Every structure is written in C-alpha cells, then in structure tokens.
Amino acid sequence: MLPPGLHIPDGFLSTPISLAAWVIAIVVLALAVRFADRDLDERAVPLMGVMAAFIFAAQMMNFPVAGGTSGHMVGGALAAILLGPWAAIIVLTAVVALQALLFQDGGLVVMGANILNMGIITVLLATLIYRVCRPFALGNAAALGIAFVAAWITVEASAIATALQLAASGTSPLEVVFPAMVSVHALIGIGEGLITAAALGFVLATRPDLVPRPAAATR
Amino acid sequence: MSIAAHLDRYAHRNSPVHRLDARAKVPAVFAYVLVISTTREADWTAIGLLALPVLALVIASRLGPWLVLRRTFLALPFVMAAVPLMFTRPGETVFTLPLLGWTASDEGIQAVATILARSWLSVAMAVVLVSSTPMVQILRALRWLRVPRLLVATISFTYRYFFVIGEEAQRMIRARDSRSARLPGLHGGGSVRWRARVVGHMAGSLFVRSLERSERVHAAMQARGYRGEPRFLDDPPLPALHLAAAAAFVVLGVAMQAGARL
Known part of the structure; x- marks a missing residue:
C-alpha cells in the first residue's frame, strides 16, 4: 500500500x-457489542469471527493498478452493507x-484511532449512505453504483480523519498531509469501490438471500 | 508458504520475558508505550533514558537484536507522514533541497527525529510482546482486563479462521494466476475495471464460502452444547511477583520520563 497508509504506528499521534x-472507540464498541449481541x-461469535477472517483474507487480494501500486480493500463498506453496522464495527x-x-x-496506544478511522467512521458512513440511497435504487445495477460511491466515500473519510489526527498531533503539517492523503486515497x-461493487454483485447474483434489504426496496 | 508458519514462531522460546504472565505483560507494554508517547519534542535525554529499559527487555527476551530490528522496520514507511515537518517548521536553515528549493530547519529535523524515535521504541516494545507471548495468552489477558466477552471471542475466532480463510484466498489467487497466462513483457489482462471485477468476484465468492463456513462452525458448536455464551477456561492465579515486575517496569519508565524533565 502507498505511504502514507491508514494504519498509524505508535509515536505519530500525541497522547491526548x-x-x-480510545474514549470514542470504547463508547461505540460498547454500543456495538450490546446491539450485535441482541441482533x-x-x-454472533462464529459469524463475526469468520467474517473478520474473511475481511483479513480479502485484503490479501490485490490487483495491479499502475506504476507498481496495487489496489486492495479495506472492507468497511462491504462489511457494513452485508453484516449491518454493529456486527461490522466489531468485525473490523x-x-x-x-x-x-x-x-x-x-500501534497499540494509537489503536483507538485506527479502530475509529478504519472500523467506525467507515462503517457508520457506509451504512448511512447505503440505507438512505438504497430505496431509490430500483435495479441491482443502481444498488452496485450506491455501493461503489459508499465505498469510495468511506476510504476518503478514513483518510481525512487520519490526516486531521496527524495534523492535530503536530506530526504532519495540515497543508501538506491533507491534500496528499485526499488525493492518494x-x-x-x-x-x-470497484471491488466492493463487484463483490456485492456476486453475492446478489448467487445468494441474494444473504444481502439485507431495507424494507422500501422490496419489489 | 503457509500463513500459519509465520505466526507465533518465536513465542515458545524460553526467557524471563517469555515466562512473564501475559496478564502482567500486556498492560505493562501498553502503559510503557503510553509513557513513550508523552515524550516532548527534541527531549533527547528522555528518549535515551526510555530506550535503556527497552534495550534491557530485548536482551532479556533472548530474541536476538536482529529479529527485533528486522520486525521494527515494518512500520517505518509511515515516517513519510512526518517528513514534511522538516521543511515547514520555521527555524534555522540546515540545508536546502536542490531543484525544489525547500529549506529544512533544525527544529523541523529534530521534530521528525523525535517522532521516529518514539515510534521506533514503541514498535520495539510491541515486537517483544508479540514475539514472546502466544496469541492465546494475549487474548486471555484481554479477557482478564474486562474486554467484553463477545469482542474477545470474536478476535479469537478471527485468529483461528484467519489461517483457514486466508489459505482459501491464497488458493483462489493461485487459480487466478494460473488462468492468467501471458507472454513475458506483454501487457496481460484487461482494463483496471475488468481486473477489479475479477478481484471483486473473488472477494464475493470468498464471502459466500466464509458465510457458509460460519454456518457449519455454528452447527458444530451447537452440537457440542454451545448456547450463545462464549466460555473460557478459568484463569490460573496470577503470581504477585509477575505483577510486581511488570509494575516496576512501568514505574521505571515514568521515572525516566519525569527525571528527564527535572
């Protein structure tokens, strides 16, 4: 993956x-644990455990883009769409x-920030976008378009959150890190977005029963 | 090479650090990394003092300095994020980049070096922790630290099935590469969109296979009497000596940090 990536190591964020x-991550995780357990x-445990292993493995699947870089998934949007927000947060x-x-x-002390950027912001945003837009999509193709947009926005949001945290910590000057992160991501x-849409398309074509549908989308 | 062969490779050696109970080790490493993160910019006394216990730990773990050094380099590409600070921080000019005309300041270089040093010491601590502790013990420590049962159980399952699903993914990737024969030097495959579609379908297919596997795992668990409450073995008693040793290590770190500010 291209530097600067999204997995922040220890030492790059200020203590506060x-x-x-961590505080935000713990509060959201407490809610996620409660709701995922209920839903x-x-x-819960076998499903989320195997799904986290799936996201892990899906991140191994990369494809060449250009100039020696390769694209691979973070998986936040896909997990949010297929598993629902609470299970997706725990999985990520x-x-x-x-x-x-x-x-x-x-890192360890910065893990709260990494969970927030890659597991919470991505999932909540993707859920919001997908739930709001899905009822307006009549065909599967439109649904895949929404998944593409949701996935693209989540990666961007994750990069922006990382850039802001780095800048607030005094590690990277905002005027450099912000445009760099936004353009690379x-x-x-x-x-x-392409992988998320194609994966969702595959699941819709083979096991449509596995994709949760918002009530308004029944046809 | 199978994925499983890479993990927990050094966790079963023998040293005082390996023998230390994970319930003492995990919080101590976290606390020490937290102490490192409070180091002020260009506070080289603090960094030097904080490095001493880390060095002692690496030696006591008998992992060998090369192993620790090699594994700490994995996190270094991220330093790209801090390098621009060298040029944007105002201060005494040290050198100017040819062509671009950017000037690096002394303050900026010190700031970047501080971040690098903090990060490197923290990563070394993490490397010693995971290289000296089997993952099962780390998970048990998380459970003991009152991390919710559901979360610990999910992480345990992820660790368990990461090998299975990961190797399934490797088989699919190998199959794709076998099908995608191409002449050397020629551009193979279709457009980026087409390639993304192939990977997407692989991911979708892997999702369906994983979900079906989780159904079989659930059925197998039910057959063994699972009622939805993840169970863990009772923890053996935690020797006070282990807690005291871990606490002493953290106190030493705090003392180093405080001493450097006097």
Whole structure:
C-alpha cells in the first residue's frame, strides 16, 4: 500500500489525541457489542469471527493498478452493507487489533484511532449512505453504483480523519498531509469501490438471500 | 508458504520475558508505550533514558537484536507522514533541497527525529510482546482486563479462521494466476475495471464460502452444547511477583520520563 497508509504506528499521534480516540472507540464498541449481541444472538461469535477472517483474507487480494501500486480493500463498506453496522464495527475492530498484534501494522496506544478511522467512521458512513440511497435504487445495477460511491466515500473519510489526527498531533503539517492523503486515497478509493461493487454483485447474483434489504426496496 | 508458519514462531522460546504472565505483560507494554508517547519534542535525554529499559527487555527476551530490528522496520514507511515537518517548521536553515528549493530547519529535523524515535521504541516494545507471548495468552489477558466477552471471542475466532480463510484466498489467487497466462513483457489482462471485477468476484465468492463456513462452525458448536455464551477456561492465579515486575517496569519508565524533565 502507498505511504502514507491508514494504519498509524505508535509515536505519530500525541497522547491526548490517542486517548480521546480510545474514549470514542470504547463508547461505540460498547454500543456495538450490546446491539450485535441482541441482533445476532447465539450466531454472533462464529459469524463475526469468520467474517473478520474473511475481511483479513480479502485484503490479501490485490490487483495491479499502475506504476507498481496495487489496489486492495479495506472492507468497511462491504462489511457494513452485508453484516449491518454493529456486527461490522466489531468485525473490523477484530481485524485492526489482529493486524497490530500479528504484524505491527498499526500501534497499540494509537489503536483507538485506527479502530475509529478504519472500523467506525467507515462503517457508520457506509451504512448511512447505503440505507438512505438504497430505496431509490430500483435495479441491482443502481444498488452496485450506491455501493461503489459508499465505498469510495468511506476510504476518503478514513483518510481525512487520519490526516486531521496527524495534523492535530503536530506530526504532519495540515497543508501538506491533507491534500496528499485526499488525493492518494481518491485513487485507492476507486479500487475499493470497484471491488466492493463487484463483490456485492456476486453475492446478489448467487445468494441474494444473504444481502439485507431495507424494507422500501422490496419489489 | 503457509500463513500459519509465520505466526507465533518465536513465542515458545524460553526467557524471563517469555515466562512473564501475559496478564502482567500486556498492560505493562501498553502503559510503557503510553509513557513513550508523552515524550516532548527534541527531549533527547528522555528518549535515551526510555530506550535503556527497552534495550534491557530485548536482551532479556533472548530474541536476538536482529529479529527485533528486522520486525521494527515494518512500520517505518509511515515516517513519510512526518517528513514534511522538516521543511515547514520555521527555524534555522540546515540545508536546502536542490531543484525544489525547500529549506529544512533544525527544529523541523529534530521534530521528525523525535517522532521516529518514539515510534521506533514503541514498535520495539510491541515486537517483544508479540514475539514472546502466544496469541492465546494475549487474548486471555484481554479477557482478564474486562474486554467484553463477545469482542474477545470474536478476535479469537478471527485468529483461528484467519489461517483457514486466508489459505482459501491464497488458493483462489493461485487459480487466478494460473488462468492468467501471458507472454513475458506483454501487457496481460484487461482494463483496471475488468481486473477489479475479477478481484471483486473473488472477494464475493470468498464471502459466500466464509458465510457458509460460519454456518457449519455454528452447527458444530451447537452440537457440542454451545448456547450463545462464549466460555473460557478459568484463569490460573496470577503470581504477585509477575505483577510486581511488570509494575516496576512501568514505574521505571515514568521515572525516566519525569527525571528527564527535572
């Protein structure tokens, strides 16, 4: 992945910013644990565990874009659309935590910020966009278009949040890091959007029963 | 090479650091990294003092400095995010980049170096933690630290099935590469959109396979009496000595940080 990526290592965020991000992440996670437990009951653990492994593995699948860079998924939008927001937040938190623990891809004290950027902002935003727009999409093609846009926006939002945290910590000057992150992730977001839409298209074509439909979209 | 072979490779060696209970080690490492993160810019005394316990820990873990060094480099590409600070921070000019005409200031270089040093020490701590502790023990420590059961159980399952699904993904990637034969030097495959579609369909297919696997796993768990409440083995008692050693390490870090500010 292109530097600067999204997995912030320790040392790059100031202590107050790291701790503030942890507080937000913990509050949202507490809600997510409660609601996911209620919605999924006893299926929750095997479903979310295997799905987090899936996101992990799907991130391994990359494709060449241009100039030696490759596109791969973050998976926030796909998880939000297929699993619902609460389960998706827990799934992505498990992914972020294991990436930090197994591969030092992301730090420990800054893990709250990484969970916030990649697991919470992406999922909540994708859920919002998909739920608001889905009833207006009549065909599957339009639904895939919405998934593409939702995925692109989540990657951008994640990059913006990372840039703002780096700038607020005094690590990167805002006038440099903001345009850099936004423009690089505008390209990465296209890859994310295309893969998300194609994956959703595949699931809609083979197992449409697995894709939750907002009530208004029944035809 | 299988994914499983890469993980927990060093966790079963023997050293005082390996033997330390994970319930003491995990919070201590977190606290120490937190102490490192409070280091002020260009406070080289603090960084030097904080590096001493880290160095002692690396030696005591008997992992070998090369292993730790090699694994710490993984996080370094991110330093790109801090480098611009070198040129934007006002201060005494040290050098000017040819062509671009950007001037690097002394203050800016010190700021970037501080961030690098803080990050590097933190990553070294994390590397020692995960290289000296089996993942199962780290998860048990999280449970003991009152992380919600559902979250710990999900992370445990992710760790368990990461190998299975990951190797399934590797098989699909190998199959794609086998189908995509191309002459050397020639541009293979279709447009970026077409390639993204292929990867997307692989991801979709992997999603369906994973979901069906989770249904089978759930059925197998039910067959063994699972009622929706993840169960963990009872924790063995945590020796006070381990807690004391971990606490002493953190106190040492705080003392180093405070001492540097006197």
